Amino acid sequence: FLAGSAMVALAPNLELLAAARAVQAIGGGAIVPISMAIAGSRLPLGRRALAIGLIAALDDASSLLGPLYAAALVEPLGWRGLFWLNIPLQIPWLLAVALLVRRTPALGQHRVDWLGGLLLAAGLACLTIGLTHETDGAGSVWITALWVALALASTAAFVARQRRAPDPLIPVRALRRRVVGSGMALYFIDGAATITLMICIPLMTNVLWGRDPLQGGLNLMKMMVWMPVGGILGGWLAQRLGYRPTAALSFLLLALAYLAMYRWPDSPGSAMLWGTLLIAGLGIGLNDAPILSSVLDNVRAAERATTAALTQMVQTTGMIAGTALLATQGIGRFDQRAAELFRQRGLSASPEEYQAILRATFDEIFRAAALVTFRGAGLALFLARGRPRQPGWSPVVVATGGDEP
Template identity: 30%
Template sequence: MNEAVLAPCDRGIADGKAGAAVAHPRLVLATTILASSLAFVDGSVVNVGLPAIARSFPADAGSLSWVVAAYLLPLSALLLIGGAAGDRYGHRRLLLLGIGLFLAASLLCAAAPGLYWLLAGRILQGVGAAMLMPTSLAILGTSFSGAARGRAIGIWAAIGAAAGAIGPLIGGWLIDLAGWRAIFLLNLPIGAAAMWLGARYVTDRPSANPAPLDWPGACLVTAGLAALTWGLTLASSQQGAPAAAWSIVAVGAVLLALFLRCEQRRGAQAMMPLSLFSSRAFVGLNILTFLLYGALGGMLVLLPYLLIELKGYSATQAGAALLPMPLLIALTAPTMGKLAASFGARLPLTIGPAVVAVGFLLAMRIGAADNYWTATLPAMLTISLGMAGAVAPLTSAVLGAVDARHTGMASGFNSAVARTGGLIATAMSSAILVAHAQQLQSSFHVAMAVCAASAAAASACAFLWLAPKD
């Protein structure tokens, strides 16, 4: 999923924690921005590099889709335990460890002699991102208080969105100039600066009474998502016997069911306390998040591929083609948030995804002979307006659907759900990533129809599951 469109509840992870004065607040803020920018940029830049990677490592559809999925899988599954590990072992320590792992993984990706080495590097990048993302926010939560905390988180979110937005453009330029390996080398100076600042200016200590880490839950959810993603990838790309693919999906479903059972037994010490789901609104909002961000994630993987392979765009042009979306969301989301505060979340969360669905239907007009200004841009602008209307209300609604003690857990879970939606969408779209010519165009149109249906279902979730006052 393109991290230019921030996962809806990343911001809430830092809420509700006691702030403390720090000697160099601006440098602490700079550290968290640089660290999280690693995850934001790599969550978006690889999308425009898929065609070039496919030419370097000729592979089947399932293997190519894993270039994206291998990053999203550990990030989705380990996001919650990454935050808990920071509370237990110290945010500074985990931040530096996460940055170091991310940099080592980036070097592995850049030097990968084959596709499976690249996938190994992407997995390690996802693990590093799962450590540094929640830890960056937790550091903001403990280093600032009151209005200063709100300003710091706002700056963090704005610059993170800008980094994710410009990532495909810079990445495309680097690909055209020096090849796809350069997009991973871009992480090295950013990460080195973040590590130096973090080692010098971030100070903290482990919590006095840390909760035990939920390793059984983390292992089960990771294995379950991996099996589910693998099975759906095989089924989508029509590799092997269909029965084998669906058997793997079934194994993933069983593992996820065991994860829920494990969380039930652990109670309040679970990485995902099931008591959260006693709230009808919380359940509906997370289903909405999965459907909406899954559709968006699938589109942001497939559209650059289509533009490059079918319409002959350079990687730079494909990155630039995506730029209107995060820019429009950044410009209009604050206004949409104010409107949502006046009318409640139900109305914007019903209308916003419905507008996104219309945008996906407009994307079905994109073809080999169509002009960017008359086909691609109108679809992108419509999707952007719909997402702008949904992002801020969704954040507020999720945080308001649970009691104050669970806002951090609820926001972290909602962020993981958003990324899981992109993970599943990537797995299901794997066959499109190796299609060509008319088959690619036809398959893309079918995918956009499915995305439209998913966004429309998200709209229905808001209408049916949220009370009018929400």
């Protein structure tokens, strides 16, 4: 991450800037999964959920505070200065990690499956291109289908490789367990539900209510400010109620938020807007701790880092799929309705009529999202039960994970 930051600050052109950002992303993308794995391996079961919830809350808070931090400093420092600033800010944490590694017992010697990693990256890249490719005709549809086929082929080759590899990147054996598979499916739904809200809230503000882009961003922040609160609350509830009810509550709140958005009037008041977005933000944040804890509790200590990374990747894939569905189904439905209105009314169609079909399109999206998230609440019943917090716990280092399934 630090090397990528320096490369970005020194990049002389857009091509090298993009490559440097990729290097930075490789390092930055590993931070949260490794943090989850540390919490999963060095804390007893009764304390893991809260620790994971705190990590998820900080991750959510960074999404909220990062743009504000950058906006405040970009004027005096310039955009290159922001990336140089990463280096002195991160060096103390780098030293702290070095000390932690010295105190952390090794979990055995493992070889990195580079070929498996390349196949996985190729599959995800092809899927991303395929789902986000602009379709403006039959030829584009076939190009999209080709990219998706390549993604499926790469994924199949990756799975076959993992079954034969002596040290697989992904614990295929663990994925067959119901609690692990259901956790992955829930995080996919969470990713799709989250990105739908993050796109629709500012979009509705701009195109339906006629507000400026700044107001759209502020409305989105009204939801995001509650996400870290939900992360901490989710960890606390998971320790006391267990993973299943906490995750189920999360998806029920998301379904309730989508239904409330479906029932929004043409211009919701401040109280209605804040109330709905509070429910949505808490719903998004609540599920991190129970889902990740359920998954990490049911894999070996040596597999927790890669499993946490896979779970994060599944969430990102859900976001990609959600974005693609919004682009193809949401905008596609609007285009169909707008074409039908133009065929019937021609240039005499009023702006209010186009606003009405916009609202109908958003309502369809919210109904579908509410149904999917409500089913997610049912799927949460297949997670691990979780264990209540044990009284009298003391912070003893668990050298080997202590609870190998």
